[in-house]
Amino acid sequence: MKFTDLELIEPILKSIEKKWYTTPTPIQEQSIPHVLEWRDVLWAAQTGTGKTAAFAIPTLQILAREQALENRNKAIKSLILTPTRELAIQIEENIKDYGNNLSLKHAVIFGWVNQNSQVQKLKRGVDILVATPGRLLDLINQGYIDLSHIEILILDEADRMLDMGFINDVRKVLAIVPKKRQTLFFSATMPKEISHLADEILNNPVKIEVTPVSSTAEKVSQGVFFVQKSDKKNLLISVLANKKMQQVLVFTRTKHGADRVVRELHKSGITAEAIHGNKAQNFRQRALSNFKTGKTRVLIATDIAARGIDIDELMFVINYDLSNEPETYVHRIGRTGRAGNEWVALSFCDQEEFEYLLDIEKLTGQKIRRMENHPYHISITAPLSKTQKKQMNREKEERKRGYMKEARERRGQSGGNRGRR
Secondary structure, three states: OOHHHOOOOHHHHHHHHHOOOOOOOHHHHHHHHHHHOOOOEEEEEOOOOOHHHHHHHHHHHHHHHHHHHOOOOOOOOEEEEOOOHHHHHHHHHHHHHHOOOOOOOEEEEOOOOOOHHHHHHHHOOOOEEEEOHHHHHHHHHOOOOOOOOOOEEEEOOHHHHHHOOOHHHHHHHHHHOOOOOEEEEEEOOOOHHHHHHHHHHOOOOEEEEEOOHHHHHHHEEEEEEEEOHHHHHHHHHHHOOOOOOOOEEEEOOOHHHHHHHHHHHHHOOOOEEEEOOOOOHHHHHHHHHHHHHOOOOEEEEOHHHHOOOOOOOOOEEEEOOOOOOHHHHHHHHOOOOHHHOOEEEEEEEOHHHHHHHHHHHHHHOOOOEEOOOOOOEOOOOOOOOHHHHHHHHHHHHHHHHHHHHHHHHHHHHHHHHHHHO
16 A cells, blocks of 8 residues: 555645655555544554654644634644654654645744743644643643633544653643544554543444564564673774764663663763753753764663653664563663664673563563673573572672772771871
């Protein structure tokens, strides 16, 4: 099937052709006709499946047809609610690309930046609004946003909004928008609370599931390095000695870990920046822009901050820390291997993370290739037992107490020497 088979209007087809797209992804092929028929849709879809275009393209077409039939006021007709600033910006960029031959107006609003420019754009009139929950409710309370004319409501990454504590804000928005509307609901996973929410707000939805989480990894070449935790930074520098790796996305488990990795790479002359929740919005956007344009070679990200990163033909992902949730691993590596190409995802695994690796392999049904030919290789044969973990923790505490004792003794000796002088 081609995009020309989906009964899209000419202005949108021209925009799609300009991006050199000819064939819709499975989720786009299955979704667009249903959305154009004003059906509610429930998607179980992962990052990298083309889900943004699956809702953006038909939404633009519906509103463009309405606009041609009536004199439009400044009321917001479609609201796209999404969990992070990065994802909100990315969605609005896609709407701009697909709708650049239309006269529809769109805007994106998010927190942690001055609201003035956002408010001015809202005052000029907006057809499609992309928003994060907090800033949306803030501007509603200030009287700058009226949702009483919403016709199409889109909830993107609902499970992530639950994880980030936004579910109550989402419910407040749902209480404001008209009951009579079209609702499009996206979630990579369906925990109980998200499933109940979908049942509450969707009216006889079409259910579409594309690329189950366990199969996303099939098109990505994967390898795992067994390494001591203390040697991970040296291993990363060693791996990046490969000059072919000119654009690399690295995942860490924590914000502080991301900053530490950046400092280590800078010491080795490797350009790197980190994005995470402690970074200001303008810094995060600048870091992402630098990475996309090649000014920064390595982008270090935590999982939440990485939502919304959409980089064409990203070839390399490195899991500096393995996640204890196997689904998260698949989401991470799903940022490579798009458009049918096979790219590379590498993981660093220490003894404590080995059981995470086994969980990942169980979920994906794949044994990840062991990369033993490196200077920091260690042998790992089985997960630690509870007794071994307790012993390891005891040893850590003993070492810590020993270090503290030595430090106190050194301070005491230093003080004694100063006294004798």
